[in-house]
Amino acid sequence: MPSAAKKWLLKILSSRLAGDDFVWLTLDAPPDWQSRPGQFVNIRCCEPCADELSPLSLDDRPDAPWPRTRGLEIAERSTLVRRPVSICDLRTHPDGGREIVLLVRIVGPGSRILSAKRPGDTLDCLGPIGNAFNLDAPGRRAWLIGGGCGIAPLVGLGRALVARGREVTLFYGGRDSGKIPLSLPPGLGPTGTQAVPVTGIPELGGAPLVIATEDGSLGVKGLVTDALQAYAAQTGWDDVALFGCGPDRMMSAVATLVALHDLPSCQVSMENFMGCAIGVCLSCATKVRADNTAGFVTKFVCQDGPIFEARDVIFEQKWEGCKP
Amino acid sequence: MKPALDVQVGKIRLRNPVMTASGTAGYGPELAAFFDLAELGAFVTKAVTRQPRAGNETPRLVETRAGLLNAIGLANVGLDAFLAEKLPWLRDRNVPVIVNVAGTTVAEYVEVAAALDAAPGVAGIELNISCPNVKQGGLEFGRSEPGLREVVSAVRAAVRRATLIVKLTPNVTDIVPLARAAVESGAEALTLINTLSGMAINATKRRAILANVSGGLSGPAIKPVALKMVYDVYRNVARQARIPIIGVGGIQYASDAVEFLLAGATAVQIGTASFVDPAAAPAVVRGLEQYLAANSFARAADLTGALES
Numbered sequence: 001m002p003s004a005a006k007k008w009l010l011k012i013l014s015s016r017l018a019g020d021d022f023v024w025l026t027l028d029a030p031p032d033w034q035s036r037p038g039q040f041v042n043i044r045c046c047e048p049c050a051d052e053l054s055p056l057s058l059d060d061r062p063d064a065p066w067p068r069t070r071g072l073e074i075a076e077r078s079t080l081v082r083r084p085v086s087i088c089d090l091r092t093h094p095d096g097g098r099e100i101v102l103l104v105r106i107v108g109p110g111s112r113i114l115s116a117k118r119p120g121d122t123l124d125c126l127g128p129i130g131n132a133f134n135l136d137a138p139g140r141r142a143w144l145i146g147g148g149c150g151i152a153p154l155v156g157l158g159r160a161l162v163a164r165g166r167e168v169t170l171f172y173g174g175r176d177s178g179k180i181p182l183s184l185p186p187g188l189g190p191t192g193t194q195a196v197p198v199t200g201i202p203e204l205g206g207a208p209l210v211i212a213t214e215d216g217s218l219g220v221k222g223l224v225t226d227a228l229q230a231y232a233a234q235t236g237w238d239d240v241a242l243f244g245c246g247p248d249r250m251m252s253a254v255a256t257l258v259a260l261h262d263l264p265s266c267q268v269s270m271e272n273f274m275g276c277a278i279g280v281c282l283s284c285a286t287k288v289r290a291d292n293t294a295g296f297v298t299k300f301v302c303q304d305g306p307i308f309e310a311r312d313v314i315f316e317q318k319w320e321g322c323k324p
Numbered sequence: 325m326k327p328a329l330d331v332q333v334g335k336i337r338l339r340n341p342v343m344t345a346s347g348t349a350g351y352g353p354e355l356a357a358f359f360d361l362a363e364l365g366a367f368v369t370k371a372v373t374r375q376p377r378a379g380n381e382t383p384r385l386v387e388t389r390a391g392l393l394n395a396i397g398l399a400n401v402g403l404d405a406f407l408a409e410k411l412p413w414l415r416d417r418n419v420p421v422i423v424n425v426a427g428t429t430v431a432e433y434v435e436v437a438a439a440l441d442a443a444p445g446v447a448g449i450e451l452n453i454s455c456p457n458v459k460q461g462g463l464e465f466g467r468s469e470p471g472l473r474e475v476v477s478a479v480r481a482a483v484r485r486a487t488l489i490v491k492l493t494p495n496v497t498d499i500v501p502l503a504r505a506a507v508e509s510g511a512e513a514l515t516l517i518n519t520l521s522g523m524a525i526n527a528t529k530r531r532a533i534l535a536n537v538s539g540g541l542s543g544p545a546i547k548p549v550a551l552k553m554v555y556d557v558y559r560n561v562a563r564q565a566r567i568p569i570i571g572v573g574g575i576q577y578a579s580d581a582v583e584f585l586l587a588g589a590t591a592v593q594i595g596t597a598s599f600v601d602p603a604a605a606p607a608v609v610r611g612l613e614q615y616l617a618a619n620s621f622a623r624a625a626d627l628t629g630a631l632e633s
């Protein structure tokens with residue numbers, strides 16, 4: 001299916017470091033920008049960008065002295081292909097202005113370049129790309145499960161579900177407290193095996209958060225699935241729809257719980273290396289269960305996803321992406 | 325005066341020398357969301373094989389310094405679905421369509437090429453001979469002269485209408501004799517180069533990154549290699565034989581395209597750069613036109629092999 005994505009030059013409104021290695025970026029949303037929770041943008045990461053030094057083509061700058069591109073190959077610091085980043089949220093201000101929120105974990109050259117961008121700089125983004133979370137999945141309660149930068153798409157999703165009257169709870173797993181890019185209220189500490197929802201986190205707009213850390217320094221000691229089970233032990237599994245985004249290993253563990261408790265729906269956001277994100281390179285293949293001799297069909301995360309029903313996905317756990 | 329951009333490749337008159345590269349532009353609709361395909365000199369499709377192919381396990385692609393390493397595994401819809409579902413859309417786009425053909429036996433190449441030759445709307449057939457020949461223990465057709473001659477002459481006999489283009493692999497000791505063999509076997513044009521064989525290793529896990537272990541390197545990293553191969557084949561084979569070369573490998577900017585034409589290419593293809601910017605190919609067309617005007621060239625064709633010595 002041809003993508004509805006377009007190329008945009010989006011102006012950065014703010015940049016704020018968070019946790020040990022995250023950056024929040026807000027971008028000015030053009031009037032005709034439309035996106036839904038779960039979609040993402042594919043960002044060109046360059047410093048300075050070719051368009052500033054010398055255009056990708058030469059036509060944009062008719063007065064540019066010829067040739068300008070040899071120096072460019074040496075002067076430009078960039079990743080070759082773009083980097084996919086989830087649309088964390090799309091917020092409307094009281095004055096009517098809208099901003100796109102991104103949360104980027106700094107893990108390598110591309111994300112580092114993004115973290116060095118300043119307000120007023122522009123980002124060359126293709127988007128919005130991909131399908132979106134189905135907000136009408138059955139369940140009065142919505143449990144959102146994320147790890148690492150997997151919290152990103154869940155932020156806007158949480159707000160949208162709250163607006164639809166769902167009782168939303170977020171679950172977040174990280175190695176230690178430094179891996180949490182949120183403005184947590186002061187005085188939080190370990191809760192051992194007890195799932196204790198934290199409220200009043202500004203980035204989450206009111207939804208309570210249950211935290212799990214592997215070293216136990218904050219919230220439940222263990223994995224996010226441990227926090228999920230501790231919470232369910234208090235409230236039961238009835239009338240719950242699950243939504244998840246995180247490494248394959250985490251999503252696969254979530255899918256196991258879904259099967260165990262026979263939950264009707266668990267939508268997960270999948271990752272894979274993306275060469276193009278427009279459906280031409282065929283790198284982002286994911287196996288989805290099917291009634292054929294192979295037992296699966298190949299789907300493409302950038303076109304058919306990134307959101308899939310967990311029960312349909314064959315988790316190969318080969319992909320680590322942005323680690324929690 | 326506006327410079328004339330049109331060039332001739334075999335029996336195809338191209339509006340300008342810029343095409344997409346196989347495997348980086350899908351079957352058309354994906355890129356058409358970003359620009360009008362009629363802005364291209366020609367559209368080159370993803371490889372088509374007799375049967376549909378699912379492709380390799382993932383990871384299939386990884387970025388390396390200034391390059392991309394891919395082992396997609398020729399994933400494609402197969403001949404029947406291409407003819408029924410992809411070609412009808414593509415042939416109405418007012419752009420010459422060149423179909424990239426792959427196979428594992430000579431018979432498969434011939435069958436696919438003959439079916440495409442008979443299909444209205446196919447202007448050219450580009451033979452991707454960087455595929456393992458199952459009868460020869462998996463040695464790529466394009467890596468041995470006998471293998472290359474066998475497949476090209478067999479396809480030559482089956483193709484009457486469409487222009488036959490042979491796409492050469494750079495993974496050989498000397499590309500010149502293979503280019504000569506392709507021309508002698510009936511190629512009307514040569515595309516060079518396909519990806520360079522390479523690998524990437526994750527030192528932490530002590531494992532190859534690609535599931536397939538090795539893959540093909542593309543992007544800016546391979547441009548100097550591709551330029552030299554175009555130069556050598558132009559000087560030693562193509563110029564005398566009057567066979568056009570389609571240069572490909574790492575072209576990102578219009579200046580890169582100009583360099584390929586100067587080295588001896590008549591046309592160019594844009595591959596990996598389309599991932600960076602889906603509209604890279606039309607941008608190269610506009611930059612090329614500007615270069616010609618600024619340097620008082622009346623025709624794009626005048627650039628071919630115009631390297632000062």
Ligand SMILES: Cc1cc2nc3c(=O)[nH]c(=O)nc-3n(C[C@H](O)[C@H](O)[C@H](O)COP(=O)(O)OP(=O)(O)OC[C@H]3O[C@@H](n4cnc5c(N)ncnc54)[C@H](O)[C@@H]3O)c2cc1C
Pocket residue numbers: 040079081082083084085086087103104105106107108109110111112149152153270271272273274275306320321322387
């Ligand atoms: C649909 C999708 C949504 C994502 N959303 C977010 C998000 O909201 N926030 C966030 O911080 N990260 C997100 N990621 C992960 C993010 O794309 C990678 O962390 C980023 O590409 C790293 O690039 P780098 O140059 O900084 O690091 P590198 O050193 O290049 O890579 C670090 C890790 O990211 C992977 N990666 C690199 N390039 C790509 C690529 N083109 N496509 C996919 N993975 C790649 C690498 O394989 C490696 O595992 C998302 C990925 C996908 C596929």
Ligand SMILES: Cc1cc2nc3c(=O)[nH]c(=O)nc-3n(C[C@H](O)[C@H](O)[C@H](O)COP(=O)(O)O)c2cc1C
Pocket residue numbers: 275281345346347348370371392394396398424452491517518519541542543544546572573574575593594595596597
């Ligand atoms: C993801 C990918 C898939 C490709 N698939 C094909 C293919 O199906 N057939 C083919 O002949 N070449 C294929 N190629 C090679 C390109 O057409 C081109 O020769 C090569 O990438 C060098 O050009 P570039 O550096 O501009 O990308 C592929 C390249 C890439 C990156």
Ligand code: FES
Pocket residue numbers: 273274275276277278279280281282283284300301302303
């Ligand atoms: S990233 Fe290229 S097809 Fe999905």
